Amino acid sequence: MKIVFHGAAGEVTGSCTQVTSETANFLVDCGMFQGGREAYAKNVSALSFDVRALDFVVLTHAHIDHAGLLPRLAMLGFRGPIYATPATIDLVSVLLQDSAHIQEKESEWQLRRQHRNSGKARAMQAPLYTVTQAQAVLGQLRAVDYGESFEPAAGVRCRLRNSGHILGSAIVELWLSEKDTTRKLVFSGDLGQPQRPVLCDPEWIEEADAVFIESTYGNRLHRPLTETEDEIVEAFTSTLHERGGNVIIPSFAVGRTQEMLFVIADLVRRGRLSPLTVYVDSPMASTATQITLRHQTLLDAETLDLLDWQRAHPEAVRVQFVADAEESIRLNEVRSGAVILSASGMCDAGRIKHHLQHNLPRPECTVLITGFQAVGTLGRRLVDGARLVRLFGEPTPVRAAIRTIGGLSAHADQAALLAWLGGFAHAPQRTFIMHGEAATSAAFADRVRERLGWAQVEVAHPEQSYEL
Template identity: 55%
Template structure:
């Protein structure tokens, strides 16, 4: 029985793990690499196995760094089922089609530039996948209920447990039989921070032979939610009321946008925020929000209350979802009083780039970062305090204030990760720390070893271990 770390080992994106036994081969996650010049080349690289030989794929959740290469996998010959929670299955119909549209648009833009004699990266000669290929892939997705045993194969039984990260996110408990041996593997997926708005807390797991645990924020603590809310209120009030500018929020269309809407409604209802015009400039976010409402039974009390009343908004809060490109462009004519929430969350694609282009150079405006920013992304450069950034082929000075509101992260911080690990009744035989930048993953592995006394390490991409 072998475990192959295909991606997200001493790195954050590209989550993918290959499990092989006698007569069985399957993947857990099939994510896209994001951030940095090497990402597209890695997405286009050859698979470490023949996709036609895979029996099935298990998916922890719908974020593109966990699901984004599924259409390419299917286009290269994978014909088996893709198992995910029912909410994740619904979300994939939005996420993968949007990703494919971006792939086609970016590829076409590169071809036009090449036609005008401009040099472009060699990797961009190949289109990652098309909208048609993404649509074909969706036919292989099968929705599964939480906490119900899935016989994925005669030698594999799987339970999907709530990971508390985003709608539909799951911890995977796998019972594998290989000859006369049986092993229990647990994949944490991305774990959420307990007590956050909308989603439920991660489910505790008590036993595993082999555990893979994420470590995105394994080297730091999030600010307490109360302090985070205080900071968010201060930034919005100062920007809208005193400085007379706009607040620009790069936010993932899935998860963060819906949490922000609930939080803004609560803060306006309590009188902590001034009257606001909120523009959600993302057709995908609009679709995701509708899916969230359909699956409100999987949310916490705050989420169920908000969507159970038909997304009722308090007086003084206007929320508008923009659809067309023309509506999006019109927002750039608003010079003050607007909160614009747009994707992508790391500022490297989508409509957020245009809003940053029109507001980064204005000292009266604020850029509010509410999620993890991977190395190599524009969002990371803003968080790091760079005063000049390249955006849409042009250099821009950063005069707007940049605020990192870390307490709204969808990922568990160091202490929350350790708290989840302490829920195991006994140490797994082997624990692998994954889904964290190299220094973070290595440091968290050492902390787990020191505090819990577990056998643990952080593997490298491409490493293969015998279980």
């Protein structure tokens, strides 16, 4: 049995792991590389193996860094099924089409800018795939419920378990049979932080021959939720009431937007924030919120209670979903008192760039960073203290307050990752650390060896073949 990491090895994005046994050849995830100027070239050259020989794909969740190259996989000749939970299929249908739309618009903008600056077109980045191609791959998606055992190929049995990361996210259990031997592989996918709002906690797995675990935050601990709430209250109060500015929140459309709406509503319910209006300026986030409400069986008890309270007190937190571009543009005229959640979460595309362009130069405003910012992204540059950034090709001074709220991460921190691994009854024969920046993954591997006493712990390397 052979394992090859085509992405998320020594970095966070581009999750794509190929497993080849005597009877099957398949992928766990097929994600897009994100962050930095080199990401486009990496996405173009990704999937350089024979994708037509793949039997199937199993998808852990809908985020673009795990599912974003599925249309390109189909373009290159893959015709097999793609297995995922029903909620993941609902979300990925939206995310892939939105990703394609953004790519098409970015290419159009580049072309217009080149014509404007030089009078003639020069080399530009073509979309990795079009909206039509994104729609085409949706026909290959196959829904599988949590806990349902299925056989996607000869000699392979699979089961998806709740990972608590985003709606529909899954841990993948795989039993692969070769000759008279059956080995169990477990892919954590992205694990959620326990006791987080909205979703249920990750499920425990007890047995595995090989474990593949993410390490996004494998070298640090998240702040307690109580401290995070204090920071949000202070940021909202000082910005909206004392300085008279706006609060701009770059927010991932799937997961983080819904979580922020929960936290804000809960703080209003408890009297820690005054009644307010929140603008959700992302068509995809609006759709993702509707999808979340359709899958209420996946929500935790606290969230269901808060939904009941919100229905009874609609004036307390007025959530306005911004639909069209004209309405979004009008938000840029609001100079005070606005709370705007907008995508993308790493500030590299979408409507958030317009809100940053209008609010970053204003010292009375606050940009609230609530999620992971990959190296090379605009969000990462803001977190790292940049005082000047470029938006739409123009320099934009950073005078607004940049505040990072770490306690809302959708990823498990080091303690939670170690606790999840500690749920295995016995040490796996092999453990692979993936989906983390190189230094983070190495540090987490050391902690696994120290805390759990597991000997065979390895940091995944890109395009290296591992024999099991």
